[in-house]
Amino acid sequence: MAFEHIEYRVDEGVAILTLNRPNSLNSFNAEMHAEMREALKQVRKDGSVRCLLITGNGRGFCAGQDLSDRNVAADAEMPDLGASIEKFYNPMIRTLRDLPLPVICAVNGVAAGAGANIALACDIVFAARSASFIQAFCKIGLVPDSGGTWNLPRLVGHARAMALSMLGDKISAEQAAQWGMIWSCVDDDQLMDEALSCARNLATQPTRGLALIKRALNASTTNTLDEQLDLERDLQRLAGRTDDYREGVAAFMEKRKPNFTGQ
Numbered sequence: 001m002a003f004e005h006i007e008y009r010v011d012e013g014v015a016i017l018t019l020n021r022p023n024s025l026n027s028f029n030a031e032m033h034a035e036m037r038e039a040l041k042q043v044r045k046d047g048s049v050r051c052l053l054i055t056g057n058g059r060g061f062c063a064g065q066d067l068s069d070r071n072v073a074a075d076a077e078m079p080d081l082g083a084s085i086e087k088f089y090n091p092m093i094r095t096l097r098d099l100p101l102p103v104i105c106a107v108n109g110v111a112a113g114a115g116a117n118i119a120l121a122c123d124i125v126f127a128a129r130s131a132s133f134i135q136a137f138c139k140i141g142l143v144p145d146s147g148g149t150w151n152l153p154r155l156v157g158h159a160r161a162m163a164l165s166m167l168g169d170k171i172s173a174e175q176a177a178q179w180g181m182i183w184s185c186v187d188d189d190q191l192m193d194e195a196l197s198c199a200r201n202l203a204t205q206p207t208r209g210l211a212l213i214k215r216a217l218n219a220s221t222t223n224t225l226d227e228q229l230d231l232e233r234d235l236q237r238l239a240g241r242t243d244d245y246r247e248g249v250a251a252f253m254e255k256r257k258p259n260f261t262g263q
Contacts, residue, residue: 005032007057008039013050013203014196015043022058025110027066033088040095050203050262052099053195054122055106061131064113067140085145089114093147096121097218100211102202106195107131107173107182117146120155123214124198125182127173128191133181138168154221155181206244207262 007018017039019026028036043049056062065084096103096118105122112134119125119133127133135152137144144152144165152161156179164171177185186194202210212235220228239245243263251258 003035003039005029006035006039008042010046010049012200013048014199015039015046015049015052016196016199017043017052017054019054019056019062021066022056022060024066024068025060025063025112026056026058026115027063028088028114029066030088033092036092040092040099043101044095044099050101050205050207051199052101052103053106053199054103054118055192055195056108058109060109060115061105061107061111062115062118063110064115064136064146081142089146092118093121097214100214101207102199102210102214104195104199104202106191107133108188108191110134112136113144114146114148117144117148117151120151120181121147126184126186126191126195126198127176127182128188129173129185130188131173131185133171133173133176134168135164136168138166152181155179204260206242206248206260208242209239209244212239 003020005019005021007016007020009016017036019032021027021029021032043052102124103122105119105125107119107125107127108131109128110132111119111127113136116133116135119127135144135148137148143149148165149161152164155161156164160179163169171179171181173182173185176182184194216228216231216235219231223231244258244260247260248258
């Protein structure tokens with residue numbers, strides 16, 4: 001599939017997916033959703049990919065849904081927004097969380113509405129100092145979607161999540177980092193260098209082990225302690241049977257740098 005609204009390439013084990021509708025702040029329309037879905041399928045199928053990096057072109061990361069697709073005349077039937085979420089946004093968020101490899105987001109500008117929550121669904125988030133995060137849904141009478149009502153309270157706490165969702169205030173990248181919403185705020189001209197350096201490092205690490213870490217931490221938000229202890233046991237059993245675990249132990253004993261293959 002040829003991509004028009006995203007850019008996709010693989011470099012040194014890192015799949016770099018760039019949202020590419022800069023004139024509309026990389027907001028999503030149906031065509032962009034289809035391309036995103038296809039690109040994420042390629043990530044999952046390509047055995048050479050060991051980390052995914054998502055960013056945007058232009059002055060914004062993503063403004064969420066392109067509202068020009070949703071402009072409704074006064075006498076027209078109202079759209080079923082739930083159907084759009086079920087078809088497009090929910091599968092995307094589930095895929096990002098379920099991918100068996102690290103997903104890094106480099107937020108290069110404003111991340112608003114679903115755009116903010118797509119970023120927060122990634123595993124490690126870097127943001128340019130000029131970037132910002134806005135739960136813009138309340139401004140048009142909607143509810144945060146794309147996992148926003150699930151991720152926000154877990155990242156910043158109930159009180160802040162409630163205020164962010166009801167007030168729609170803009171949060172700077174620096175504030176987001178201070179609140180634990182994202183991993184790191186970096187200078188604008190260093191964003192891609194920092195994010196790519198992290199992604200390339202992760203692409204050399206034990207990928208299956210990282211995938212199991214991701215699985216365990218994602219499950220911990222709803223598991224009881226006993227359930228989590230059992231899950232740790234089960235996942236450690238799987239990790240201990242990987243080639244990378246064997247290589248890691250051998251490299252430690254031989255006092256050399258390990259050569260992980262992701263297997």
